[in-house]
Amino acid sequence: MTNPPSSKTLFGHPAGLYILFTTEMWERFSYYGMRALLVLTLVAATEGTNPGFGMEHASALELYGTYTALVYFTPILGGWLADNFLGQRLSILMGGILMAAGQFVLFAATPHSMSIFYLGLGLIICGNGLFKPNISTIVGDLYEQGDARRDSAFSIFYMGINLGAFFAPLVTSTLGESADYGWRWGYFAAGVGMTIAVLTQLATFQRFLGDVGKVPGAKLSKQASGGVQQPLTKVERDRLRVILSLFVFVTVFWLAFEQAGGLMNIYAQDYTDRILAGMEVPAGYFQSLNPLFILLFAPVFSFIWVYLNKVDKSPDAPIKIFVGLLLTAIGFGFLIVGVFEIQATGSSSMIWLVLAYLFHTLGELCISPVGLSLMTKLAPLRLASLVMGIWFLMPAIAQYLAGMVGAFSDGAEKYETVRSMAASVGIEPEFSGLLVVFGGITVGLAIFAVVLWLISGKLVDWMHGAERSAPKDEKEGLNQELEAVAEHEGVGKS
Secondary structure: OOOOOOOOEEOOEEHHHHHHHHHHHHHHHHHHHHHHHHHHHHHOOOOOOOOOOOOOHHHHHHHHHHHHHHHHHHHHHHHHHHHHHHOHHHHHHHHHHHHHHHHHHHHHHOOOOHHHHHHHHHHHHHHHHHHOOOHHHHHHHOOOOOOOHHHHHHHHHHHHHHHHHHHHHHHHHHHHOOOOOOHHHHHHHHHHHHHHHHHHHHHHHHHHHOOOOOOOOHHHHHHHHOOOOOOOOHHHHHHHHHHHHHHHHHHHHHHHHOOOOOHHHHHHHHOEEOEEOOEEOOHHHHHHHHHHHHHHHHHHHHHHHHHHHHOOOOOOHHHHHHHHHHHHHHHHHHHHHHHHHHHHHOOEEHHHHHHHHHHHHHHHHHHHHHHHHHHHHHOOHHHHHHHHHHHHHHHHHHHHHHHHHHHHOOOHHHOHHHHHHHHHOOOOHHHHHHHHHHHHHHHHHHHHHHHHHHHHHHHHHHHOOOOOOOOOOHHHHHHHHHHHHHHHOOOOOO
16 A cells, blocks of 8 residues: 555544544435435425425335435445446545535426436436445455454444434425425535535545555455355355345335335325424424434443343344334334324324334344344355345335335225225225325234244254354444444445
Protein backbone atom coordinates (compact mmCIF):
# COMPACT_ATOMS: atom_id res chain seq x y z
CA MET A 1 0.00 0.00 0.00
CA THR A 2 1.60 3.30 -1.11
CA ASN A 3 -0.25 5.53 1.35
CA PRO A 4 -1.47 3.82 4.54
CA PRO A 5 -4.41 5.22 6.51
CA SER A 6 -3.81 7.99 9.03
CA SER A 7 -2.29 6.86 12.32
CA LYS A 8 -4.42 9.37 14.24
CA THR A 9 -6.87 7.83 16.67
CA LEU A 10 -10.04 9.02 18.39
CA PHE A 11 -11.49 7.19 21.40
CA GLY A 12 -9.12 4.32 20.67
CA HIS A 13 -10.09 3.88 17.01
CA PRO A 14 -8.57 5.14 13.74
CA ALA A 15 -9.86 8.59 12.86
CA GLY A 16 -10.91 7.16 9.49
CA LEU A 17 -13.63 5.14 11.22
CA TYR A 18 -15.46 8.31 12.21
CA ILE A 19 -15.14 9.68 8.68
CA LEU A 20 -16.80 6.51 7.38
CA PHE A 21 -19.37 6.76 10.20
CA THR A 22 -20.29 10.28 9.07
CA THR A 23 -20.47 9.27 5.40
CA GLU A 24 -22.74 6.35 6.13
CA MET A 25 -24.94 8.36 8.49
CA TRP A 26 -25.69 10.93 5.79
CA GLU A 27 -26.19 8.28 3.12
CA ARG A 28 -28.76 6.50 5.32
CA PHE A 29 -30.35 9.88 6.10
CA SER A 30 -30.79 10.36 2.37
CA TYR A 31 -32.14 6.87 1.71
CA TYR A 32 -34.60 6.62 4.59
CA GLY A 33 -35.68 10.24 4.24
CA MET A 34 -36.65 9.60 0.63
CA ARG A 35 -38.28 6.26 1.46
CA ALA A 36 -40.59 7.92 3.97
CA LEU A 37 -41.96 10.17 1.22
CA LEU A 38 -42.07 7.95 -1.86
CA VAL A 39 -45.46 6.26 -1.57
CA LEU A 40 -47.10 9.32 -0.01
CA THR A 41 -45.92 11.49 -2.91
CA LEU A 42 -47.15 9.00 -5.49
CA VAL A 43 -50.67 8.76 -4.05
CA ALA A 44 -51.11 12.46 -3.21
CA ALA A 45 -53.78 14.16 -5.34
CA THR A 46 -52.57 16.21 -8.29
CA GLU A 47 -54.62 19.18 -7.09
CA GLY A 48 -54.53 20.80 -3.67
CA THR A 49 -52.15 22.55 -1.35
CA ASN A 50 -49.49 19.82 -1.59
CA PRO A 51 -49.95 18.08 -4.94
CA GLY A 52 -48.40 14.76 -5.86
CA PHE A 53 -48.80 12.35 -8.76
CA GLY A 54 -52.31 11.09 -8.03
CA MET A 55 -51.54 7.39 -8.50
CA GLU A 56 -53.85 4.64 -7.31
CA HIS A 57 -52.67 2.99 -4.11
CA ALA A 58 -52.10 -0.33 -5.89
CA SER A 59 -49.92 1.22 -8.59
CA ALA A 60 -47.92 3.21 -6.06
CA LEU A 61 -47.27 0.15 -3.89
CA GLU A 62 -46.24 -1.91 -6.92
CA LEU A 63 -43.79 0.82 -7.93
CA TYR A 64 -42.47 1.00 -4.38
CA GLY A 65 -41.96 -2.78 -4.36
CA THR A 66 -40.10 -2.73 -7.68
CA TYR A 67 -37.92 0.18 -6.59
CA THR A 68 -36.91 -1.35 -3.25
CA ALA A 69 -36.35 -4.76 -4.85
CA LEU A 70 -33.87 -3.20 -7.26
CA VAL A 71 -32.24 -1.32 -4.36
CA TYR A 72 -31.40 -4.70 -2.82
CA PHE A 73 -30.57 -6.45 -6.10
CA THR A 74 -28.08 -3.99 -7.59
CA PRO A 75 -25.51 -4.36 -4.75
CA ILE A 76 -24.75 -7.79 -6.18
CA LEU A 77 -23.67 -6.10 -9.41
CA GLY A 78 -22.03 -3.19 -7.59
CA GLY A 79 -19.97 -5.52 -5.44
CA TRP A 80 -18.80 -7.41 -8.53
CA LEU A 81 -17.79 -4.20 -10.32
CA ALA A 82 -15.89 -2.98 -7.26
CA ASP A 83 -14.10 -6.30 -6.75
CA ASN A 84 -13.06 -6.66 -10.36
CA PHE A 85 -12.71 -3.19 -11.87
CA LEU A 86 -13.44 -0.08 -9.81
CA GLY A 87 -12.27 -0.72 -6.28
CA GLN A 88 -14.37 0.15 -3.25
CA ARG A 89 -13.36 3.82 -2.97
CA LEU A 90 -14.28 4.79 -6.52
CA SER A 91 -17.47 2.72 -6.31
CA ILE A 92 -18.83 4.48 -3.24
CA LEU A 93 -17.85 7.90 -4.62
CA MET A 94 -19.61 7.22 -7.92
CA GLY A 95 -22.56 5.73 -6.04
CA GLY A 96 -22.85 8.76 -3.79
CA ILE A 97 -22.79 11.17 -6.73
CA LEU A 98 -25.48 9.18 -8.55
CA MET A 99 -27.71 9.05 -5.45
CA ALA A 100 -27.34 12.77 -4.76
CA ALA A 101 -28.19 13.50 -8.38
CA GLY A 102 -31.18 11.17 -8.13
CA GLN A 103 -32.58 12.98 -5.10
CA PHE A 104 -32.30 16.36 -6.81
CA VAL A 105 -33.95 14.92 -9.93
CA LEU A 106 -36.86 13.83 -7.71
CA PHE A 107 -36.97 17.39 -6.36
CA ALA A 108 -37.13 18.80 -9.89
CA ALA A 109 -39.71 16.24 -11.09
CA THR A 110 -42.22 16.60 -8.24
CA PRO A 111 -45.07 17.06 -8.93
CA HIS A 112 -44.67 17.92 -12.61
CA SER A 113 -43.19 14.96 -14.47
CA MET A 114 -43.56 11.26 -13.71
CA SER A 115 -41.05 10.34 -16.42
CA ILE A 116 -38.35 12.52 -14.84
CA PHE A 117 -39.32 11.07 -11.44
CA TYR A 118 -38.57 7.59 -12.84
CA LEU A 119 -35.16 8.86 -13.94
CA GLY A 120 -34.45 10.01 -10.39
CA LEU A 121 -35.41 6.61 -8.98
CA GLY A 122 -33.15 4.93 -11.54
CA LEU A 123 -30.18 7.07 -10.54
CA ILE A 124 -30.72 6.24 -6.86
CA ILE A 125 -30.98 2.51 -7.63
CA CYS A 126 -27.73 2.52 -9.62
CA GLY A 127 -25.93 4.65 -7.06
CA ASN A 128 -27.11 2.46 -4.19
CA GLY A 129 -25.80 -0.62 -5.99
CA LEU A 130 -22.33 0.88 -6.09
CA PHE A 131 -22.38 2.35 -2.57
CA LYS A 132 -24.20 -0.19 -0.41
CA PRO A 133 -21.95 -3.29 -0.60
CA ASN A 134 -18.57 -1.58 -0.64
CA ILE A 135 -18.17 0.77 2.29
CA SER A 136 -17.92 -2.15 4.75
CA THR A 137 -14.74 -3.38 3.11
CA ILE A 138 -13.02 -0.10 3.89
CA VAL A 139 -14.09 -0.24 7.54
CA GLY A 140 -12.65 -3.72 7.91
CA ASP A 141 -9.41 -2.78 6.16
CA LEU A 142 -8.65 -0.14 8.78
CA TYR A 143 -7.81 -2.98 11.19
CA GLU A 144 -5.42 -5.88 11.04
CA GLN A 145 -6.92 -9.36 11.31
CA GLY A 146 -7.25 -10.24 14.98
CA ASP A 147 -7.36 -6.61 16.11
CA ALA A 148 -9.60 -6.61 19.19
CA ARG A 149 -11.02 -3.20 18.22
CA ARG A 150 -12.48 -4.48 14.95
CA ASP A 151 -15.78 -5.74 16.36
CA SER A 152 -16.48 -2.62 18.37
CA ALA A 153 -15.69 -0.55 15.27
CA PHE A 154 -18.65 -2.12 13.48
CA SER A 155 -20.84 -1.43 16.48
CA ILE A 156 -19.87 2.25 16.32
CA PHE A 157 -20.37 2.26 12.56
CA TYR A 158 -23.81 0.68 12.89
CA MET A 159 -24.94 3.53 15.11
CA GLY A 160 -24.40 5.80 12.13
CA ILE A 161 -27.00 3.83 10.21
CA ASN A 162 -29.64 4.20 12.84
CA LEU A 163 -28.88 7.83 13.65
CA GLY A 164 -29.35 8.69 9.99
CA ALA A 165 -32.44 6.49 9.68
CA PHE A 166 -33.99 7.94 12.84
CA PHE A 167 -33.57 11.63 12.03
CA ALA A 168 -34.27 11.40 8.30
CA PRO A 169 -38.09 11.08 8.38
CA LEU A 170 -38.30 13.75 11.07
CA VAL A 171 -36.71 16.21 8.64
CA THR A 172 -38.00 15.07 5.25
CA SER A 173 -41.56 14.40 6.41
CA THR A 174 -41.74 17.73 8.23
CA LEU A 175 -40.91 19.42 4.94
CA GLY A 176 -42.59 17.02 2.53
CA GLU A 177 -45.95 16.71 4.28
CA SER A 178 -46.21 20.45 4.88
CA ALA A 179 -48.36 22.51 2.52
CA ASP A 180 -45.96 25.40 3.14
CA TYR A 181 -43.10 23.48 1.53
CA GLY A 182 -44.28 20.33 -0.23
CA TRP A 183 -43.02 16.88 -1.19
CA ARG A 184 -40.23 18.17 -3.40
CA TRP A 185 -38.47 19.92 -0.51
CA GLY A 186 -38.34 16.65 1.39
CA TYR A 187 -36.41 15.15 -1.53
CA PHE A 188 -34.23 18.25 -1.61
CA ALA A 189 -33.32 17.66 2.05
CA ALA A 190 -32.48 14.03 1.22
CA GLY A 191 -30.29 15.29 -1.63
CA VAL A 192 -28.49 17.67 0.70
CA GLY A 193 -27.79 14.75 3.04
CA MET A 194 -26.31 12.69 0.22
CA THR A 195 -24.28 15.67 -0.98
CA ILE A 196 -22.74 16.00 2.48
CA ALA A 197 -21.78 12.30 2.27
CA VAL A 198 -20.07 12.91 -1.10
CA LEU A 199 -18.27 16.05 0.09
CA THR A 200 -17.09 14.15 3.17
CA GLN A 201 -15.48 11.59 0.88
CA LEU A 202 -13.81 14.18 -1.34
CA ALA A 203 -12.53 16.29 1.55
CA THR A 204 -11.33 13.65 3.99
CA PHE A 205 -10.99 10.14 2.55
CA GLN A 206 -7.48 10.48 1.12
CA ARG A 207 -6.23 12.26 4.23
CA PHE A 208 -7.59 9.74 6.73
CA LEU A 209 -7.89 6.52 4.69
CA GLY A 210 -4.82 6.75 2.48
CA ASP A 211 -5.10 4.24 -0.37
CA VAL A 212 -7.36 1.81 1.48
CA GLY A 213 -10.07 0.52 -0.86
CA LYS A 214 -8.58 1.90 -4.05
CA VAL A 215 -7.39 -1.38 -5.55
CA PRO A 216 -9.96 -4.00 -6.68
CA GLY A 217 -9.78 -7.06 -4.46
CA ALA A 218 -10.29 -9.87 -6.99
CA LYS A 219 -6.57 -10.24 -7.71
CA LEU A 220 -5.67 -10.44 -4.02
CA SER A 221 -8.46 -12.94 -3.39
CA LYS A 222 -7.25 -15.16 -6.20
CA GLN A 223 -3.72 -15.07 -4.87
CA ALA A 224 -4.95 -15.97 -1.37
CA SER A 225 -6.78 -19.03 -2.68
CA GLY A 226 -3.71 -20.23 -4.54
CA GLY A 227 -5.79 -20.58 -7.68
CA VAL A 228 -6.84 -24.11 -6.69
CA GLN A 229 -10.55 -24.99 -6.51
CA GLN A 230 -11.53 -28.00 -4.41
CA PRO A 231 -14.85 -29.87 -4.65
CA LEU A 232 -17.48 -29.32 -1.95
CA THR A 233 -17.39 -31.71 0.99
CA LYS A 234 -20.48 -33.42 2.43
CA VAL A 235 -20.46 -31.00 5.38
CA GLU A 236 -20.35 -28.03 2.99
CA ARG A 237 -23.20 -29.46 0.92
CA ASP A 238 -25.31 -29.96 4.05
CA ARG A 239 -24.65 -26.41 5.15
CA LEU A 240 -25.70 -25.10 1.74
CA ARG A 241 -28.98 -27.01 2.20
CA VAL A 242 -29.54 -25.01 5.38
CA ILE A 243 -28.91 -21.76 3.52
CA LEU A 244 -31.38 -22.66 0.78
CA SER A 245 -33.96 -23.79 3.33
CA LEU A 246 -33.71 -20.61 5.40
CA PHE A 247 -33.90 -18.56 2.19
CA VAL A 248 -37.66 -19.23 2.11
CA PHE A 249 -38.33 -18.26 5.73
CA VAL A 250 -36.17 -15.13 5.75
CA THR A 251 -37.74 -13.97 2.47
CA VAL A 252 -41.21 -14.37 4.01
CA PHE A 253 -40.09 -12.28 6.97
CA TRP A 254 -38.80 -9.44 4.76
CA LEU A 255 -41.98 -9.58 2.67
CA ALA A 256 -43.93 -8.82 5.84
CA PHE A 257 -41.44 -6.41 7.38
CA GLU A 258 -41.16 -4.23 4.28
CA GLN A 259 -44.82 -3.29 4.36
CA ALA A 260 -43.42 -0.49 6.56
CA GLY A 261 -42.53 1.82 3.71
CA GLY A 262 -45.58 0.94 1.62
CA LEU A 263 -48.95 -0.16 2.94
CA MET A 264 -48.17 0.78 6.56
CA ASN A 265 -47.18 4.25 5.37
CA ILE A 266 -50.58 4.64 3.69
CA TYR A 267 -52.25 3.19 6.79
CA ALA A 268 -50.52 5.88 8.87
CA GLN A 269 -51.60 8.67 6.56
CA ASP A 270 -55.17 7.68 5.66
CA TYR A 271 -56.46 5.62 8.57
CA THR A 272 -54.57 6.65 11.71
CA ASP A 273 -55.61 9.36 14.15
CA ARG A 274 -52.34 11.28 14.29
CA ILE A 275 -53.42 14.13 16.54
CA LEU A 276 -51.10 14.41 19.54
CA ALA A 277 -51.28 17.31 22.01
CA GLY A 278 -53.39 19.24 19.53
CA MET A 279 -50.93 18.81 16.64
CA GLU A 280 -50.96 16.39 13.71
CA VAL A 281 -48.00 14.01 13.61
CA PRO A 282 -46.70 13.64 10.01
CA ALA A 283 -47.26 10.12 8.71
CA GLY A 284 -43.59 9.74 7.79
CA TYR A 285 -42.52 10.17 11.42
CA PHE A 286 -43.53 6.57 12.08
CA GLN A 287 -40.64 5.50 9.82
CA SER A 288 -38.31 6.61 12.63
CA LEU A 289 -39.70 4.05 15.05
CA ASN A 290 -37.78 1.07 13.68
CA PRO A 291 -34.28 2.59 14.05
CA LEU A 292 -35.26 4.02 17.43
CA PHE A 293 -36.39 0.61 18.70
CA ILE A 294 -33.23 -1.02 17.34
CA LEU A 295 -31.08 1.42 19.29
CA LEU A 296 -33.12 0.71 22.43
CA PHE A 297 -33.50 -3.06 22.19
CA ALA A 298 -30.32 -4.35 20.52
CA PRO A 299 -28.50 -4.21 23.89
CA VAL A 300 -31.42 -6.05 25.51
CA PHE A 301 -31.26 -8.87 22.99
CA SER A 302 -27.50 -9.01 23.38
CA PHE A 303 -27.93 -9.47 27.15
CA ILE A 304 -30.56 -12.20 26.61
CA TRP A 305 -28.40 -14.20 24.19
CA VAL A 306 -25.33 -13.88 26.41
CA TYR A 307 -27.25 -14.96 29.51
CA LEU A 308 -28.78 -17.96 27.73
CA ASN A 309 -25.34 -18.95 26.50
CA LYS A 310 -23.96 -18.78 30.04
CA VAL A 311 -26.65 -21.11 31.38
CA ASP A 312 -26.32 -23.38 28.31
CA LYS A 313 -29.89 -22.74 27.17
CA SER A 314 -29.29 -20.68 24.07
CA PRO A 315 -31.74 -21.72 21.32
CA ASP A 316 -30.39 -22.77 17.94
CA ALA A 317 -30.56 -20.24 15.10
CA PRO A 318 -33.66 -21.78 13.43
CA ILE A 319 -35.56 -21.46 16.72
CA LYS A 320 -34.54 -17.81 17.06
CA ILE A 321 -35.83 -17.20 13.53
CA PHE A 322 -39.02 -19.06 14.47
CA VAL A 323 -39.49 -16.65 17.40
CA GLY A 324 -38.80 -13.70 15.08
CA LEU A 325 -41.53 -14.81 12.68
CA LEU A 326 -44.02 -15.09 15.56
CA LEU A 327 -43.12 -11.67 16.94
CA THR A 328 -43.62 -10.12 13.51
CA ALA A 329 -46.99 -11.88 13.23
CA ILE A 330 -48.02 -10.36 16.57
CA GLY A 331 -47.12 -6.94 15.18
CA PHE A 332 -49.54 -7.41 12.31
CA GLY A 333 -52.11 -8.61 14.81
CA PHE A 334 -52.09 -5.10 16.31
CA LEU A 335 -52.79 -3.66 12.87
CA ILE A 336 -55.80 -5.98 12.58
CA VAL A 337 -57.07 -4.56 15.87
CA GLY A 338 -56.62 -1.14 14.30
CA VAL A 339 -58.79 -2.15 11.33
CA PHE A 340 -61.65 -3.01 13.69
CA GLU A 341 -61.18 0.36 15.38
CA ILE A 342 -61.35 2.08 11.99
CA GLN A 343 -64.61 0.25 11.34
CA ALA A 344 -66.01 1.43 14.68
CA THR A 345 -64.74 5.00 14.93
CA GLY A 346 -63.41 5.98 11.50
CA SER A 347 -59.74 5.98 12.47
CA SER A 348 -57.17 3.87 14.27
CA SER A 349 -55.25 4.90 17.37
CA MET A 350 -51.52 5.55 16.90
CA ILE A 351 -50.79 2.98 19.59
CA TRP A 352 -51.54 0.08 17.25
CA LEU A 353 -49.08 1.35 14.67
CA VAL A 354 -46.43 1.97 17.34
CA LEU A 355 -46.90 -1.54 18.74
CA ALA A 356 -46.71 -3.00 15.23
CA TYR A 357 -43.37 -1.29 14.59
CA LEU A 358 -42.14 -2.40 18.01
CA PHE A 359 -42.88 -6.09 17.44
CA HIS A 360 -41.61 -5.96 13.86
CA THR A 361 -38.33 -4.59 15.21
CA LEU A 362 -38.17 -7.30 17.87
CA GLY A 363 -38.72 -9.84 15.10
CA GLU A 364 -35.97 -8.22 13.04
CA LEU A 365 -33.54 -8.48 15.96
CA CYS A 366 -34.26 -12.21 16.19
CA ILE A 367 -33.88 -12.81 12.45
CA SER A 368 -31.53 -10.34 10.78
CA PRO A 369 -28.49 -10.66 13.09
CA VAL A 370 -29.00 -14.38 13.65
CA GLY A 371 -29.64 -15.15 10.00
CA LEU A 372 -26.71 -13.19 8.69
CA SER A 373 -24.35 -14.54 11.32
CA LEU A 374 -25.40 -18.02 10.30
CA MET A 375 -24.84 -17.28 6.60
CA THR A 376 -21.26 -16.21 7.27
CA LYS A 377 -20.61 -19.40 9.27
CA LEU A 378 -22.28 -21.81 6.86
CA ALA A 379 -20.80 -20.49 3.62
CA PRO A 380 -17.78 -22.34 2.21
CA LEU A 381 -14.91 -19.86 1.99
CA ARG A 382 -14.77 -19.94 -1.81
CA LEU A 383 -18.53 -19.28 -2.01
CA ALA A 384 -18.70 -16.54 0.62
CA SER A 385 -19.42 -13.77 -1.88
CA LEU A 386 -22.12 -15.84 -3.56
CA VAL A 387 -23.80 -16.54 -0.22
CA MET A 388 -23.75 -12.83 0.63
CA GLY A 389 -25.33 -12.21 -2.76
CA ILE A 390 -28.06 -14.64 -1.75
CA TRP A 391 -28.53 -12.70 1.50
CA PHE A 392 -29.19 -9.52 -0.47
CA LEU A 393 -31.34 -11.45 -2.94
CA MET A 394 -33.74 -12.44 -0.14
CA PRO A 395 -34.92 -8.89 0.63
CA ALA A 396 -34.80 -8.04 -3.08
CA ILE A 397 -37.36 -10.74 -3.88
CA ALA A 398 -39.29 -9.92 -0.71
CA GLN A 399 -39.47 -6.20 -1.56
CA TYR A 400 -41.03 -6.93 -4.93
CA LEU A 401 -43.53 -9.38 -3.47
CA ALA A 402 -44.27 -6.94 -0.63
CA GLY A 403 -45.30 -4.33 -3.15
CA MET A 404 -47.63 -6.79 -4.87
CA VAL A 405 -49.15 -7.92 -1.57
CA GLY A 406 -49.63 -4.35 -0.41
CA ALA A 407 -51.16 -3.39 -3.76
CA PHE A 408 -53.75 -6.16 -3.39
CA SER A 409 -55.30 -4.23 -0.49
CA ASP A 410 -56.43 -1.56 -2.95
CA GLY A 411 -59.45 -2.96 -4.74
CA ALA A 412 -59.55 -6.24 -2.86
CA GLU A 413 -63.23 -5.61 -2.10
CA LYS A 414 -64.12 -6.50 -5.68
CA TYR A 415 -63.55 -10.16 -4.85
CA GLU A 416 -66.59 -11.89 -3.37
CA THR A 417 -64.42 -14.12 -1.17
CA VAL A 418 -62.76 -11.06 0.39
CA ARG A 419 -66.07 -9.30 0.96
CA SER A 420 -67.60 -12.39 2.52
CA MET A 421 -64.62 -12.98 4.78
CA ALA A 422 -64.68 -9.37 5.96
CA ALA A 423 -68.44 -9.37 6.44
CA SER A 424 -68.21 -12.50 8.58
CA VAL A 425 -66.28 -10.51 11.18
CA GLY A 426 -68.24 -7.28 10.74
CA ILE A 427 -65.84 -5.35 8.47
CA GLU A 428 -67.26 -3.28 5.63
CA PRO A 429 -65.97 -3.82 2.04
CA GLU A 430 -63.98 -0.55 1.97
CA PHE A 431 -61.74 -1.82 4.79
CA SER A 432 -61.66 -5.44 3.64
CA GLY A 433 -58.38 -4.99 1.76
CA LEU A 434 -56.54 -3.94 4.90
CA LEU A 435 -58.07 -6.80 6.86
CA VAL A 436 -57.24 -9.49 4.32
CA VAL A 437 -53.65 -8.29 3.78
CA PHE A 438 -52.78 -7.77 7.45
CA GLY A 439 -54.66 -10.93 8.39
CA GLY A 440 -53.11 -12.95 5.59
CA ILE A 441 -49.61 -11.87 6.54
CA THR A 442 -50.29 -12.72 10.18
CA VAL A 443 -51.54 -16.20 9.34
CA GLY A 444 -48.79 -16.75 6.77
CA LEU A 445 -46.04 -15.83 9.22
CA ALA A 446 -47.53 -18.16 11.83
CA ILE A 447 -47.72 -21.06 9.37
CA PHE A 448 -44.14 -20.61 8.18
CA ALA A 449 -43.01 -20.32 11.81
CA VAL A 450 -44.60 -23.66 12.65
CA VAL A 451 -43.04 -25.31 9.59
CA LEU A 452 -39.62 -23.96 10.57
CA TRP A 453 -40.07 -25.26 14.11
CA LEU A 454 -40.91 -28.72 12.76
CA ILE A 455 -37.81 -28.93 10.54
CA SER A 456 -35.43 -27.10 12.89
CA GLY A 457 -33.89 -30.33 14.20
CA LYS A 458 -32.85 -31.46 10.73
CA LEU A 459 -31.46 -28.01 9.91
CA VAL A 460 -29.35 -28.06 13.09
CA ASP A 461 -27.99 -31.48 12.10
CA TRP A 462 -27.06 -30.15 8.65
CA MET A 463 -25.20 -27.22 10.22
CA HIS A 464 -22.59 -29.57 11.72
CA GLY A 465 -21.89 -27.19 14.61
CA ALA A 466 -21.23 -24.13 12.46
CA GLU A 467 -23.06 -21.61 14.64
CA ARG A 468 -21.17 -18.64 15.99
CA SER A 469 -19.27 -19.27 19.19
CA ALA A 470 -20.84 -17.88 22.32
CA PRO A 471 -19.77 -14.32 23.21
CA LYS A 472 -17.71 -14.01 26.38
CA ASP A 473 -19.72 -11.16 27.86
CA GLU A 474 -22.47 -8.63 27.18
CA LYS A 475 -20.12 -6.22 25.40
CA GLU A 476 -18.94 -8.86 22.94
CA GLY A 477 -22.51 -10.05 22.48
CA LEU A 478 -23.69 -6.53 21.65
CA ASN A 479 -20.85 -6.11 19.17
CA GLN A 480 -21.85 -9.36 17.45
CA GLU A 481 -25.51 -8.33 17.41
CA LEU A 482 -24.94 -4.89 15.91
CA GLU A 483 -22.33 -6.10 13.47
CA ALA A 484 -24.70 -8.69 12.04
CA VAL A 485 -27.70 -6.37 11.70
CA ALA A 486 -25.42 -3.84 10.07
CA GLU A 487 -24.46 -6.37 7.39
CA HIS A 488 -28.07 -6.36 6.19
CA GLU A 489 -27.64 -2.64 5.48
CA GLY A 490 -24.54 -3.41 3.45
CA VAL A 491 -22.11 -2.13 6.05
CA GLY A 492 -20.94 -5.26 7.84
CA LYS A 493 -17.64 -7.03 7.86
CA SER A 494 -16.25 -8.34 4.62
